[in-house]
Amino acid sequence: MRAVDLIAKKRDGGALTSAEIAWLITGYAAGNIPDYQMSAWAMAVVLRGMDDRETADLTMAMARSGDMLDLHGLVPLTVDKHSTGGVGDKTTLLLAPMVAAVGLPVAKMSGRGLGFSGGTIDKLESIPGLRTNLSAEEFRRAVRDVGLVVAAQSGDLAPADKKLYALRDVTATVESIPLIAASVMSKKLATGADCIVLDVKYGSGAFMHTLADARALARTMVAIGSHAGRRVSAVLSSMQQPLGFAIGNALEVREAIGALRGGGPADLVALCMTLGAQLVQLAGLRPDEDAARALLREVLDSGAAWATFTQMIANQGGDLAFVEDPSRLPAAPAQIDLPAPRSGYVATIDGQTLGLVCNALGGGRARIEDRIDPRVGLVLRAKVGDRVTEGSPLLTIHAASPADAQRVTPQLLTAYAIAAGSVIAPALIEEVVSA
Numbered sequence: 001m002r003a004v005d006l007i008a009k010k011r012d013g014g015a016l017t018s019a020e021i022a023w024l025i026t027g028y029a030a031g032n033i034p035d036y037q038m039s040a041w042a043m044a045v046v047l048r049g050m051d052d053r054e055t056a057d058l059t060m061a062m063a064r065s066g067d068m069l070d071l072h073g074l075v076p077l078t079v080d081k082h083s084t085g086g087v088g089d090k091t092t093l094l095l096a097p098m099v100a101a102v103g104l105p106v107a108k109m110s111g112r113g114l115g116f117s118g119g120t121i122d123k124l125e126s127i128p129g130l131r132t133n134l135s136a137e138e139f140r141r142a143v144r145d146v147g148l149v150v151a152a153q154s155g156d157l158a159p160a161d162k163k164l165y166a167l168r169d170v171t172a173t174v175e176s177i178p179l180i181a182a183s184v185m186s187k188k189l190a191t192g193a194d195c196i197v198l199d200v201k202y203g204s205g206a207f208m209h210t211l212a213d214a215r216a217l218a219r220t221m222v223a224i225g226s227h228a229g230r231r232v233s234a235v236l237s238s239m240q241q242p243l244g245f246a247i248g249n250a251l252e253v254r255e256a257i258g259a260l261r262g263g264g265p266a267d268l269v270a271l272c273m274t275l276g277a278q279l280v281q282l283a284g285l286r287p288d289e290d291a292a293r294a295l296l297r298e299v300l301d302s303g304a305a306w307a308t309f310t311q312m313i314a315n316q317g318g319d320l321a322f323v324e325d326p327s328r329l330p331a332a333p334a335q336i337d338l339p340a341p342r343s344g345y346v347a348t349i350d351g352q353t354l355g356l357v358c359n360a361l362g363g364g365r366a367r368i369e370d371r372i373d374p375r376v377g378l379v380l381r382a383k384v385g386d387r388v389t390e391g392s393p394l395l396t397i398h399a400a401s402p403a404d405a406q407r408v409t410p411q412l413l414t415a416y417a418i419a420a421g422s423v424i425a426p427a428l429i430e431e432v433v434s435a
Contacts, residue, residue, distance in 0.1 A: 003027070003037045010044040018057045025061035029160035035167055042164065042173040050178035052223065058178065059224050062186035065160035067136060069192040071107055074144040078107040079279045080193035082184050084217065087205035087351035087358075088242035092120045092150060093256035094264070095272040097309035099279050100148035101299035104195075107143045109153045109187050111165060112365075121152045126250040126330055126374035130318030148312045158190040169365065175207050181220040188225065195231045195282040197275050198222070202430075203240035205351020211236065211430060218433040226435040231282040235274055236430040241349040241384045244268040248363045248377015248398060250329040257326045260306045267428050273297070274429055332375040332398035336405040340388040344418040347384065353415035354378055354395075357408045361399050376400060378412075385425040388418065 001023050006016060016024070024041065027033040050058065071078050079099060083089050096106045110120035110132075121132045132152040134142070142149035153162045161183050168174050168183075188196050198221050201207075202214035218234035225232030244265040246255040258264040259272075273293055280292035299305045313323050322328045358364060362373030381393040388394065394416055399405040 003033045003041070007037060007041045007044055010041060010048055013048050015051055015054055016057075018053075021054065021057045022061045025058070025065055025160045028163060029065040038164065039167060039171045039173070042168060042171065042176075042179065045179055046173050046176040049176075052220070055178040055182055055220060056224055056227060058182040059185045059189065060228075062158050062161040062164070062182060063189040066154075066158055066190065067156045068190055069107075069136065069140070069157065071105075071140065071143055071192045074140060075105045075147075077105070077194040077283060078143065078192060079104045079195040079197075079283055080106065080108050080188055080191065081197045081199065081275055081279065082188060083199040084180060084184070084201050084214075085207055086201040086203075086239035086243060087355040088244050088247045088252065089199075089201070089239075090120075090123060090244065090246070090252040090256045091199060091268065091272055091275065093123065093253065093309075094259045094268060094305075095275055096148055096150060097260060097305040097312065098272060098296050098300055099276050100146075100312075101304040101308045102280065102285065102295050103147075104279060104283050104285065105143050105147045106149070107139070107191055107193060108150045109157065109191055110150055111153065120150065122372050122374070123249045123252050124150060124318075125372075126253055127313060127318040127322055130313060131316050134316070142312070142315055146308070146311050146315050148308055149316070150312065151316075153187060158186045161186045177213065177217045177220060180207065181217060181224060185221055185224045185228075188230070189228050193230065195279055196225055197278040197282070198232065198234035199271070199275055200234050200236050200433075201239040202236065203238050203351065203426075204348075205242055205355060206239035215431075215433065222433055222435055232435055233278050233282060234433040235271075235278060236433065237271055237274075238426050238428050238430065239351055240426040242351045242354060242380060243271065245380040245383075246377065247354055247358050247379070248361075249372060249374040250331070251377040251379060251398060254326040254329060257323060260300070260309055262301070269300075270428055278432065330375040332377075332400060334397070334399040334402045334405050336397045336399070336402065337381070337393035338395050338397060338409060338412050339391045340382070340394050340416075340418065341390065341413065342418055343389045344387070344420050345423045346382050346386050346388060346394075347417040347419040347423045349380075349384055350415040353411060357411055357415075360408055360411075361397075361404055373400060376404075383425065385423050387422075
């Protein structure tokens with residue numbers, strides 16, 4: 001086989017065979033197929049798509065490109081969650097400790113920022129000392145000893161996906177249902193999760209801009225998981241405006257800590273309760289939604305979820321002084337308000353624009369090798385439906401310098417639409433997709 005022939009076949013709308021997909025992924029993981037050819041193939045997939053069989057084959061090929069963890073010798077089962085990404089999405093930081101605190105071990109591998117969406121690993125690494133690059137043995141030990149681990153994708157687990165994930169971020173090949181589904185599910189299958197909840201987002205601040213695309217992605221991923229013998233469900237949630245108020249790495253960690261300690265934005269807590277209730281039911285810990293939510297609320301209100309979070313941070317080398325007092329986390333030296341251009345009600349907020357601005361400030365990457373500035377980002381002061389007066393702050397820009405803040409101001413103003421009459425905020429949860 002030759003990579004150029006497979007690129008051409010997909011470019012022309014053909015379906016690759018199982019053997020061709022396995023050969024392509026094995027060769028790329030081994031370094032025999034260069035990035036430029038894999039980029040061309042990924043672009044062909046974006047333009048031509050893949051059928052269900054191809055997508056399942058791609059998922060399994062990426063999962064099998066490295067180690068396949070079996071954690072059943074340590075714990076009876078493990079649970080996992082994945083979000084398709086969104087602006088201000090820090091659900092893992094709240095949800096994972098909540099679920100672990102009710103007795104469901106969470107073995108999670110997360111990604112870095114992708115496109116205009118922030119990554120959980122970049123957020124966690126804003127905590128000084130915290131290690132996310134763990135060996136398979138360290139990962140297993142954390143599951144056994146703490147019941148919670150959130151690590152960067154190991155080079156030994158789905159290495160083909162790790163390479164392709166980084167490549168897609170810088171080659172405009174992120175927005176593809178087959179590539180997103182295979183990437184997500186290959187990691188989940190490789191890490192051995194028994195129960196998986198998928199947070200599939202739609203709206204301007206998500207990769208899936210329409211509800212129809214989000215539903216198609218959710219059904220694809222649920223079908224892949226079910227085919228592999230896992231218990232899977234998906235929650236379709238709105239990203240028609242950013243989740244919570246904070247956008248940016250250290251800023252989002254602060255907000256998640258606030259939620260764990262009894263505060264935090266209502267939409268963030270509500271989404272985590274919905275996702276957590278799915279995992280509790282999939283694992284058979286409670287029989288229905290109400291009982292599952294009551295269990296999660298108990299560990300959140302009692303401080304058990306917070307205690308589990310701090311155990312995870314300490315176990316992965318993080319300095320707890322920065323968690324106990326989050327004001328010590330990295331902070332931007334320039335903090336400048338963006339004034340509303342007129343009075344009225346916030347009608348829409350373009351999350352994608354806000355995510356791109358955060359990247360431009362240094363909170364994301366344009367190239368694989370770019371370094372993240374954990375200090376920078378945005379904090380919303382008004383959300384959809386809120387009334388604002390001319391000159392009042394729409395958000396606060398957290399930048400490395402006043403010049404950086406001034407540079408992004410015109411772009412930020414384009415993200416807001418202000419209406420004369422009252423506006424109803426969009427619903428947070430659309431539906432749950434089950435196997």
